[in-house]
Amino acid sequence: MSSETIKEGGDAIVSSDTLESLSEDEYEIVQVYSEDVRSEEEPARKSKEPPGQEITEDQDDIVEEEIVDEEIVDEEDIEDSQIDGGRLDEPEKPSKPSCLNDSRVLERVREEEEIRDESEEKDNIELTEEEMACLDETIEVAQDASESTKVDSTKKRRNQKGFYGKKASTESTGDSPSTSRWKNRPMPSFKLIPEVDFVVDGFKYKNSRYDTYFLTHFHSDHYGGLYKSFKEGTIYCTPITAQLVIKQLKVHPQYVKSLEMNVVHHIRGVDVIMMDANHCPGAAIILFKVKGSYYLHTGDFRYDPKMKLYGPLQGIEIEGLYLDNTFCNPKYVFPPQSTAISEVLSVVKKERGKSTLFLVGSYSIGKEKVFLQIAREFNMKIFVTPEKYELLSCYMTEQDLNKYITMNPSESDVHVVAMGFLNFKRLWELHQKCKNKYDKIVAFQPTGWSFGKTIQSVTKKTAGALEIYGVPYSEHSNYNELREFVSWIKPRVIIPTVDCDTPEKVKDILSHFTQLPPDHSKSSLLPYFNKIKSTISSLFTSSPSPSILKEQEMILESIKIKRELKVEEMNSPPPLFDPTEEMTQDSLNESQGSEGISEASSFSQVSSSFSQTSTSTSINGSQMEPIDLDTPGDLLVQEQRRILESIQKIPNRKNVSGGKRKMIQKEERKGKKGKTRGTVLSPNGETNVNKQTSLLNFLRPSPKK
DNA sequence: GCGATCAGTT
DNA sequence: CACAACTGATCGC
Numbered sequence: 231m232s233s234e235t236i237k238e239g240g241d242a243i244v245s246s247d248t249l250e251s252l253s254e255d256e257y258e259i260v261q262v263y264s265e266d267v268r269s270e271e272e273p274a275r276k277s278k279e280p281p282g283q284e285i286t287e288d289q290d291d292i293v294e295e296e297i298v299d300e301e302i303v304d305e306e307d308i309e310d311s312q313i314d315g316g317r318l319d320e321p322e323k324p325s326k327p328s329c330l331n332d333s334r335v336l337e338r339v340r341e342e343e344e345i346r347d348e349s350e351e352k353d354n355i356e357l358t359e360e361e362m363a364c365l366d367e368t369i370e371v372a373q374d375a376s377e378s379t380k381v382d383s384t385k386k387r388r389n390q391k392g393f394y395g396k397k398a399s400t401e402s403t404g405d406s407p408s409t410s411r412w413k414n415r416p417m418p419s420f421k422l423i424p425e426v427d428f429v430v431d432g433f434k435y436k437n438s439r440y441d442t443y444f445l446t447h448f449h450s451d452h453y454g455g456l457y458k459s460f461k462e463g464t465i466y467c468t469p470i471t472a473q474l475v476i477k478q479l480k481v482h483p484q485y486v487k488s489l490e491m492n493v494v495h496h497i498r499g500v501d502v503i504m505m506d507a508n509h510c511p512g513a514a515i516i517l518f519k520v521k522g523s524y525y526l527h528t529g530d531f532r533y534d535p536k537m538k539l540y541g542p543l544q545g546i547e548i549e550g551l552y553l554d555n556t557f558c559n560p561k562y563v564f565p566p567q568s569t570a571i572s573e574v575l576s577v578v579k580k581e582r583g584k585s586t587l588f589l590v591g592s593y594s595i596g597k598e599k600v601f602l603q604i605a606r607e608f609n610m611k612i613f614v615t616p617e618k619y620e621l622l623s624c625y626m627t628e629q630d631l632n633k634y635i636t637m638n639p640s641e642s643d644v645h646v647v648a649m650g651f652l653n654f655k656r657l658w659e660l661h662q663k664c665k666n667k668y669d670k671i672v673a674f675q676p677t678g679w680s681f682g683k684t685i686q687s688v689t690k691k692t693a694g695a696l697e698i699y700g701v702p703y704s705e706h707s708n709y710n711e712l713r714e715f716v717s718w719i720k721p722r723v724i725i726p727t728v729d730c731d732t733p734e735k736v737k738d739i740l741s742h743f744t745q746l747p748p749d750h751s752k753s754s755l756l757p758y759f760n761k762i763k764s765t766i767s768s769l770f771t772s773s774p775s776p777s778i779l780k781e782q783e784m785i786l787e788s789i790k791i792k793r794e795l796k797v798e799e800m801n802s803p804p805p806l807f808d809p810t811e812e813m814t815q816d817s818l819n820e821s822q823g824s825e826g827i828s829e830a831s832s833f834s835q836v837s838s839s840f841s842q843t844s845t846s847t848s849i850n851g852s853q854m855e856p857i858d859l860d861t862p863g864d865l866l867v868q869e870q871r872r873i874l875e876s877i878q879k880i881p882n883r884k885n886v887s888g889g890k891r892k893m894i895q896k897e898e899r900k901g902k903k904g905k906t907r908g909t910v911l912s913p914n915g916e917t918n919v920n921k922q923t924s925l926l927n928f929l930r931p932s933p934k935k
Numbered sequence: 936g937c938g939a940t941c942a943g944t945t
Numbered sequence: 946c947a948c949a950a951c952t953g954a955t956c957g958c
Contacts, residue, residue, distance in 0.1 A: 434940095449949065457939070530948095556947065593949060649950075650945055677948070706948075729947075
């Protein structure tokens with residue numbers, strides 16, 4: 231009955247694991263994963279549930295017995311059972327009201343939650359499954375009280391064939407509304423490559439003025455505004471992203487051009503190179519060479535020292551760096567991905583073979599390294615839903631798919647589920663259905679952040695037989711990595727691309743890069759570059775060959791040695807340039823500012839905790855100094871300020887109040903005179919030659935002592 | 936009716 | 946809060 235779903239999604243899928251071959255039990259599990267996280271499951275079950283379902287009488291009794299202890303009946307109980315009234319009699323249902331209305335349980339849970347927030351790691355909450363299971367539910371029901379009575383429209387979408395989320399797509403013309411709210415908004419300058427007006431990840435502002443678009447990767451916050459009606463020009467992206475854009479968004483292929491990685495492409499007189507961004511499959515860092523100036527757009531990326539091996543980045547001066555500054559704050563220091571993954575692996579290792587079901591949270595694109603590593607390490611298959619399979623088929627080889635992936639839940643004890651599935655309510659429900667097979671469920675939630683602070687190690691929440699691990703696995707660079715990256719690139723100008731819609735924010739972001747540790751690896755690398763050219767394309771692929779790994783290790787090791795040598799030289803370097811020489815009164819005034827100082831100072835405390843890279847040396851941390859924006863000579867700040875002024879502020883209704891907006895506008899006017907984006911991003915050299923030089927020098931190791 | 940967009944939630 | 950996905954509501958053709 232679901233074969234259509236599969237056909238629809240992946241032509242390439244040739245798998246024996248069709249849903250048709252699944253048993254009722256297996257099918258039900260698939261069904262559970264595919265259900266909307268926030269909608270009720272009953273309607274679907276109603277139509278499908280065979281008489282011999284998994285929830286046996288015995289189990290139900292147990293559930294009920296356990297619940298009886300907690301049973302408190304009140305009016306809401308009755309209300310609730312009325313809501314349930316029209317549905318199939320679900321034996322486990324009585325647990326819902328009884329738990330639900332036990333305010334003591336709730337209170338206790340909330341208390342413990344608070345405690346959990348305060349204590350750093352591994353919390354064992356002494357609650358029964360039922361107590362835990364009803365937590366999420368209680369909150370939800372409270373929120374949905376008004377909605378729960380209406381017949382949900384989502385049910386309609388879930389007919390039997392389209393059960394896995396995709397409606398059979400209607401071939402409509404897809405005309406976009408002529409009065410799109412975004413269409414006429416000005417393109418923010420941080421989405422434009424100067425001189426040529428290439429648009430990067432700026433589909434929300436698409437406009438007849440622009441016809442050359444780049445998409446760095448397939449995440450909704452970057453392709454936002456891109457629909458199948460796209461006709462404005464050409465979209466350039468990596469082959470994987472191109473496939474996803476065409477398959478998922480149904481953009482007409484004639485508008486999508488895929489650019490092979492690590493190869494120079496000539497587009498409208500501009501040289502363009504796509505390089506692996508180490509973010510999600512298909513994600514690219516893009517290097518543009520425009521009229522002799524280089525601009526590097528990181529898209530979203532996780533810095534890795536291996537990026538220093540990128541051929542195209544050797545020995546060039548980057549004019550503008552468009553930076554994914556997501557975690558640009560010293561509080562975001564989390565371990566390398568490899569650390570997070572090995573922690574996951576060790577948990578799996580420990581629990582394996584104990585009739586444990588493992589769940590791994592995943593976005594539609596991204597975080598797949600976590601479960602693929604499990605697959606490789608233990609040489610096993612991983613269960614995914616058909617939608618996920620469809621996505622995987624866009625970037626995994628058929629060989630790997632066959633080797634590591636299955637759509638039959640009973641073929642694997644490691645299941646990939648949507649991130650939103652990972653709450654105790656869902657897990658508890660799932661466990662009810664598979665108690666006879668699994669004693670325990672262990673879930674992994676890979677995320678770069680957690681409740682306001684980053685986590686250094688896995689955290690564990692336990693409720694009976696259910697465990698949820700928070701895994702500090704991020705696909706963005708952490709603070710230290712950002713700084714290391716920038717100090718290596720030494721751009722003349724940094725253009726932040728995240729959360730940069732007010733001058734204050736941009737200023738804060740930039741303040742983290744005003745003084746960086748020296749980095750000599752670029753120059754020291756050149757002799758080695760020839761050697762590693764061939765490995766460039768496989769730096770981040772899923773399974774580089776052992777010989778390539780070995781080679782990389784050696785190269786990185788030699789870089790490390792070089793860098794250590796250079797650090798010693800650093801102690802008395804000849805001054806390249808004294809920034810104070812060129813100070814003007816104007817810049818003295820402009821470089822006044824106090825923001826960022828405290829944060830910068832606190833950096834030294836965390837800098838040592840994760841020196842983030844296997845190759846980092848004592849350079850990291852020890853050479854870093856608190857940022858002092860009051861120091862005259864901070865030309866970078868001054869120059870960057872021009873950027874903020876030129877950035878077209880996008881009114882952000884959510885964050886900017888009317889009054890504040892006025893302030894911003896005022897400030898904008900003030901700094902406007904004679905300053906255009908062109909001046910900032912690509913000075914023609916007439917007026918800015920000296921400053922340009924000085925900035926370049928300033929970003930190089932500042933002569934100290 | 937449906938595509939595009941936004942606010943809210945996880 | 947920052948991620949990114951997803952839902953439902955609403956606007957407008």
